[in-house]
Amino acid sequence: MKPVVTATEARRVDGSHQGGLYEAMERAGLAVALAAVRNGAGYGKRVAVLCGPGNNGGDGYVAARHLKARGAFPVVYRLAPPRTPDAVRAAGKAAAAGVPFRPLGDPEPADLVIDAVFGGGGRGDLPGPVAAWAGHEAPLIAVDFPTGLDPDSGRAGPVCFRATETVTFSSYKTGHLLDDGPDHCGTVTVADIGLETGAPSAWVAGEEDAPRPPRLRTAHKWSAGAVLVVGGSAGMTGAATMAARAALEFGAGAVYLATPEAGVAHSVVPQIPAFPLDAVPRPERFDVVVAGPGLAAADLDAALPLVEGAKRVVLDAGALVPAVVEAATNAGAEVVVTPHAAEFERIAGVGVGTFSIRSYALRTGVVVLAKGNPTRVTDGGLPVFVRSGTQALASIGTGDVLAGMLGALWARGLGAMEAAVSAAYWHGRVAAGLSRVGTVTAERLLGEIGRWAW
Numbered sequence: 382m383k384p385v386v387t388a389t390e391a392r393r394v395d396g397s398h399q400g401g402l403y404e405a406m407e408r409a410g411l412a413v414a415l416a417a418v419r420n421g422a423g424y425g426k427r428v429a430v431l432c433g434p435g436n437n438g439g440d441g442y443v444a445a446r447h448l449k450a451r452g453a454f455p456v457v458y459r460l461a462p463p464r465t466p467d468a469v470r471a472a473g474k475a476a477a478a479g480v481p482f483r484p485l486g487d488p489e490p491a492d493l494v495i496d497a498v499f500g501g502g503g504r505g506d507l508p509g510p511v512a513a514w515a516g517h518e519a520p521l522i523a524v525d526f527p528t529g530l531d532p533d534s535g536r537a538g539p540v541c542f543r544a545t546e547t548v549t550f551s552s553y554k555t556g557h558l559l560d561d562g563p564d565h566c567g568t569v570t571v572a573d574i575g576l577e578t579g580a581p582s583a584w585v586a587g588e589e590d591a592p593r594p595p596r597l598r599t600a601h602k603w604s605a606g607a608v609l610v611v612g613g614s615a616g617m618t619g620a621a622t623m624a625a626r627a628a629l630e631f632g633a634g635a636v637y638l639a640t641p642e643a644g645v646a647h648s649v650v651p652q653i654p655a656f657p658l659d660a661v662p663r664p665e666r667f668d669v670v671v672a673g674p675g676l677a678a679a680d681l682d683a684a685l686p687l688v689e690g691a692k693r694v695v696l697d698a699g700a701l702v703p704a705v706v707e708a709a710t711n712a713g714a715e716v717v718v719t720p721h722a723a724e725f726e727r728i729a730g731v732g733v734g735t736f737s738i739r740s741y742a743l744r745t746g747v748v749v750l751a752k753g754n755p756t757r758v759t760d761g762g763l764p765v766f767v768r769s770g771t772q773a774l775a776s777i778g779t780g781d782v783l784a785g786m787l788g789a790l791w792a793r794g795l796g797a798m799e800a801a802v803s804a805a806y807w808h809g810r811v812a813a814g815l816s817r818v819g820t821v822t823a824e825r826l827l828g829e830i831g832r833w834a835w
Contacts, residue, residue: 382590384581385553388501388532394579403467405574409550410443412572413524416548417448420520422493424452429491431514433498434461439468440524441497442475449480458485460498485510491519496542500525501532512540520545526556527565535562546570552578553585558755558766583764591806593835594793605634606792609667611684612676613640620675620781622650626827627785632834633792639687641680658683668792669693673700674781693791697784701728715797716747719784725751735764750801760798770809773816778823783808807833
């Protein structure tokens, strides 16, 4: 996993280096130049490099020099002359390479803009010449942070640049991931410039942190992971059937449905056995119970014995009420809850946030998978951010698919935290791929996730 640090911690690390940062600035500027090339700043392209007076501006001077060497036409627009020794040195080398400097004024035509004005230091009201560039239509590369974005909270100021790609250094910062950060940072690239990362406050999961257990050659359907989905009240049968289909598609060997609408559910998915809530045969056989998709409040009492008798429980949607969480934990089950923001507030009594989900997990002993972009997962330890998803998942039924995928991975042998991170990662990864062509729906997810189950 990749570390996430606060901007305060990043500044502490930078301040701990007594000189010797110029080589890091050279590496940072090169990383920015390469990002610019990736985004269209090739031979003959006009690149506007907006430079502030500090080391963020120094990175911009280095990037401009590299782009000049690659045949682009960079122009540095300066808010003020450089004021740090490293930025002065970088500006001198850029000037010697033939990069022109101009005062930062009204926006000018460019094929790409590099925002090297303030990095994590530009908040509140921006100087007029800077604010005027925020609406430029060209792709924009932000150096460390888009100007106007709070580096710790991720909140955007009254005027805030919106980047196509943000190049940051050594590690993610919390502001890249929280609140307005994802919308304003675009793609976040973490460049290694040879500096330590500092003490992490969270982690970001990648594919290497999202395992999918292999199936043994000797497996049979009950040893390959058995999942019972509990839900599907009248009018909402589809939610439970989608969760059950997702568990089956994502590698569970045996999937059953317990639902007040057993006849309807069986007619929709005949390959999945469906039983009334009080008539599930041998419910103790199931490795994981996924409770809540399409479950109405009127059916909670009838569903509760299946939750209380389970070894491992995923609580989703209609099962995300305090009484059900308490019943499951009091019965000794391992529990994963999968709330969106409103559901988290319903079970925890407070708004969703990195601190509040961690506090809730510590207090209750559950794993929290807080759905969003990014999704956050914690068992009470440092939270894990899952960034693979997309806003295209804001579509009815996609959360039911996630619940089924989580149930399958947990039943297949992963631990609760590991299964939650892996399910969130692959759910987002598959959706991001689908979003390149057409709308992402739960049905399209169900047709695709089986390709990624192993």
